[in-house]
Amino acid sequence: MQDKPFLSPNDIASELAVSTSTVLRLIHEQRLPAIRVSERIYRIPVAAFEKYKAGMLESPSPARVSSETKRRPRIGAGESLPEAAEPMARVRSA
């Protein structure tokens, strides 16, 4: 299993000896971490499944709020701004 980076719900079902629908229920209830690829396709990183089996999944907790003020970062710094689009391109993108 270790050479395969992602598992499907079917793989997990085999590993846990439960049905695929049980695995999907665990995913929908957010008890088993999974990447939602589409409405019907999920991928589970092996590392996430190992955490699940070991009971090592974390519960969300609030981030620390800094007591200090820092300079506002510039998102997208280093990225060049685009040239203005042709008028027709703007109309089509509206």
Place this chain on the structure above:
Amino acid sequence: MSESLQQVASYVGGLAVYLRNLGAEVPEPVLDRYDSGEIGFELTAELPGLFDPKPAVMTAQEIWNPAAGGRYERVEYAYDLIDYPAHRRRAFHMHDVSEYLARLGVTAHEHCEEVLGKPTCDHYLGLPVFTGYDGLNALLAFWSDPGSLGCAGLRCAR
């Protein structure tokens, strides 16, 4: 949609745990206060799996503006995946909004590099990403798929 400071802090903490539970290495998140009166954060996650030449890295940056009633609204973001093992990049951005609106008529744009560092287009037209969870999950879906990123199907904004 506006949120209280505590709600934003919970949201940021939730994003970090979401990535950690998927096996990523994520430092303790901090919600920063800026000299502009805004708040924001930057999360960096090293994704599990191949580490050659180094692990895939995902970053999430957001800036929230003060709104009425002591609440905050998300006004800028950047969700980036640099998949070093697969040598490719995908990103969803919304920043410099007035500039992009004036030049392209859109607020959000995307980046897509089937070969890292060799984009065929600098900016692709994008749709706004509703939350950080949506942005990160979409990037994780790309990361989990060894196939094409689909850059050729996007609309280049020049």
